[in-house]
Amino acid sequence: MSFPLLLLAPLLAATASDPSGEIWVTNEKDDTISVIDTAKLEVVRTIKTGERPRGITFNSDHSRVYICASDSDTVQVMDPATGEILHDLPSGEDPEQFILAPDDKHLWIANEDDAVTTVVDVDTRQVVGQINVGIEPEGMAISPDGKIVITTSETTNMAHWIDTEKKTIFANTLVDSRPRHAEFAKGGTELWVSSEIGGTITIFDVATQTEKVKIRFEIAGVNADLIQPVGFEFTADGKTAFVALGPANHVAVINGETFAVEKYVLVGRRVWHLAFSPDHTQLFTTNGVSGDVTVIDVATLEPLKSIRVGRFPWGAATRP
């Protein structure tokens, strides 16, 4: 039974925007990918992968999806239309996160157990370089011009600045404890790095590799130890950043201009990573422990729904 007014709600929603597309979520315990339809807000496909899938990314035209199958020690290349694994890429041991260069040619992979960053040519399927970095590398980012790659090492607590041409480190910058994720912002002029144990986001000026701002978090009623920033994403205009706060079960909303935390949105348990719907009206969060994905309305900053996926969802990527 439903009240007649309920009928108006979908009509109003339908006139607002068209959020059609898909969010691909890796489930690290189930060895699967859950595909969420962003219009229906439900899982429409579940695809088998290698062991412990974590990092996931599409190429520019979304004809290929790359998956870090960490415990299979490989990066899998999948045809997203069919869900078929086309081939594996040599990734080095325990690949956790990676970044695809803007030209779609090179995949930069963090090998957590080997303390190296591996560069793989996706066409020839050959390793074309390995760079020694700090212990337990994880976060990976590439500048919009493709000239700088960042690897963050969780135990060394550093962001390593790699010249992509020379494939060598040209700078190392200290960050707070256990850096897990990095992203370039504002056209590549800023670098944001999240520190899980430190509970902060450090923002660097890319030109000088110096620290510009440090963002801290505080949620009423939540123990400070539980506030562990991990993945984060920026809106299309770059004016707002959303930061997953791990076991704090909240996503922080940060003003990209003032760096002030404007709101905390309640999501599921142990939120890892985030992905926007193709039209950027909705944000999807992977909640590792509760095994679901919370959908946040970007305009109102209200959580709309939590969608059950596989066990321990981790990475998320958008497909139009």
Next chain:
Amino acid sequence: MTVEAFPSIEEETGGFLHSHSLVALRAILHREALRFIGQRGRLVAALVRPLVWLFVFAAGFRAALGLAITPPYQTYITYEIYIVPGLVGMILLFNGMQSSLSLVYDREMGSMRLLLTAPLPRWWLLFCRLLAGSLMAVVQAYAFLAIAALYGIRFPWFGYLAAAPAILTAAMMLGALGLLLSSFIRRLENFAGVMNFVIFPMFFLSSALYPLWKMAEASPHLRDLCALNPFTHAVELIRFALYAKGNLTALAVTLAAFVIFGLVAIWGYDPARGLTARKA
């Protein structure tokens, strides 16, 4: 103010209302509204009670829920959002009991006798009294929802509209319970027992403060007891309605409880058969 203070039917209606039944309804509504407006302290008291629960009690449990999603919720919620329908239920429960208290008072003062000797069916007079009290409760409930909205606890706008019939139904059911109790209680002094034996058990043994799955974690029997409590269903009816969703079970149980309480109350007020006859 009493019923006999009203002008004659002809004066009062100006020929607009012809049915004596409607005149009685209007007069009783008018009397309740005047009593409600006259007793500002009652409105303040009715609002302070749930607001203390919301601002103080719920604040300490902010992160207590959010481990499982149960309908009508589609995502994780704070405890403050969870508790609001239960506190609306609390307002209705206290209002129902308060109107039963005022019925006992009316009986002691003699105005009840005047009301019941009106040349109209007794059930109709009692229904009018019940409806009047329930409408006052709905006003209090919306005043509370408005304050909660200012505090930041908001529901979809269509939920506020959809909740009106649900809140009125729940208020009628709890008012009927009050009516029933008032037919059993002879003296105002006996009313304290209602607090201990009706209000507290009804409120705490319900889904007002914790969802039933949380009760089941403590004891399945406790959960079953809560599921049998009509107040649980009244609260769930309001909870679903605030998201413009229906809950057929909650509606059926609330209506059934309303009919049963109402019929027993009418029987109780019958001077020939009811409890009033035996006690007279």
